[in-house]
């Protein structure tokens with residue numbers, strides 16, 4: 412796939428000219444922000460800040476400090492919940508030399524001219540604003556997945572990275588994982604699976620019957636700037652489920668499991684099949700009545716007894732066109748209300764080809780060859796054994812998130828080289844994969860099949876006209892004072 416956040420050769424040459432200045436800086440001394448980005452000397456120290464100190468932000472920064480070593484200093488932690496930034500400071504204290512300042516308002520971080528790198532670990536509804544402002548202030552950004560809260564914000568993020576010439580890596584860390592990279596190379600070398608006509612992604616976790624529960628509204632905790640947590644989202648009473656971690660199940664802040672988990676595993680489909688946008692999307696799940704045979708108000712009912720908005724089960728069928736022109740179907744399945752049957756793994760990505768299939772997740776990858784074929788000499792068309800490709804199993808069992816270090820290393824290396832084209836998961840890739848996931852939600856919420864014009868980033872009806880109902884869901888309404896910064 413073409414990495415679309417590449418910069419022109421001319422720009423790179425200009426950056427090369429600035430290299431000699433950078434190299435002459437003293438070892439491990441803090442530097443000012445790069446106004447005109449150029450490659451950095453190997454010993455120049457980067458100064459980093461973490462905005463959003465929850466579970467993932469902390470893990471990202473921990474990996475970055477380990478990988479960055481003496482070349483990276485954590486100078487600022489920021490969270491609207493003081494308990495979170497305090498916990499992060501405690502977690503790093505003693506392990507790393509850094510003594511970060513602590514903030515509750517991320518604009519104070521953006522204002523600091525000595526900060527080079529911002530890690531965005533906020534909920535999705537804050538990604539675009541923090542990232543765009545950081546880019547405009549000449550900072551490089553590691554932004555968590557899904558890149559955006561909605562498709563329009565994702566496009567603005569791509570434009571900001573381009574305009575300000577910043578290095579922006581999206582936290583889809585499987586792109587840097589050695590065994591994912593090995594499997595993708597295997598897939599691309601000589602079409603070993605034959606014609607791939609179907610791919611699949613799935614994640615299961617049976618949460619029946621209570622799910623995340625349904626707690627009553629309360630006052631926000633005293634340590635929290637709740638207005639800043641809400642940001643662009645509508646003002647409403649504090650509910651513990653619409654807050655740390657479980658915000659992902661409410662459309663004001665996130666996009667449910669399809670944006671939370673499928674963004675990782677469908678990204679592998681984009682990567683492996685060398686595609687970046689579906690042609691059409693159809694989605695099935697609770698709250699939507701499908702087709703003329705459903706009476707008004709009828710539809711799938713949510714089974715979990717909790718207050719989430721996003722579906723508790725979902726099946727999405729995508730049509731894609733591969734670079735050689737053949738169409739294939741991608742099916743995403745998410746279930747939180749039923750047993751997963753005879754499926755061994757709780758999540759993963761599958762490629763189904765005419766000569767075999769490939770399964771991959773963070774635990775490893777496996778190729779299963781097709782071993783049967785119709786025998787035309789036999790009038791009953793029985794099958795006989797044929798195996799065109801050898802089975803291949805790579806059983807790497809890896810606990811936890813140890814895919815992070817190579818991904819943050821790639822980010823730090825690209826900051827030093829200023830080679831945007833070397834990023835494993837730049838903002839354009841992140842935006843495209845997030846868009847495919849957002850479109851699954853759009854199709855579910857409008858309750859009909861949608862067609863995607865990826866060049867104009869517009870949803871069409873079957874007869875090629877703009878689908879106004881669906882297109883309204885590509886953006887959000889902004890609370891006054893929290894509008895998206897213009898790029």
Ligand SMILES: NC(=O)c1ccc[n+]([C@@H]2O[C@H](COP(=O)([O-])OP(=O)(O)OC[C@H]3O[C@@H](n4cnc5c(N)ncnc54)[C@H](O)[C@@H]3O)[C@@H](O)[C@H]2O)c1
Nearest residue numbers: 463465466467490491492495532533555556582640655656
């Ligand atoms: N790459 C991965 O494998 C992976 C895994 C989990 C989560 N994530 C992503 O990481 C992000 C964070 O997820 P999480 O599970 O850690 O969520 P979380 O709710 O645990 O943490 C988010 C933190 O951001 C803070 N925050 C909210 N608004 C803020 C603002 N305006 N300024 C500063 N801080 C603010 C919150 O107070 C909270 O501490 C999400 O985008 C999520 O999708 C990625």
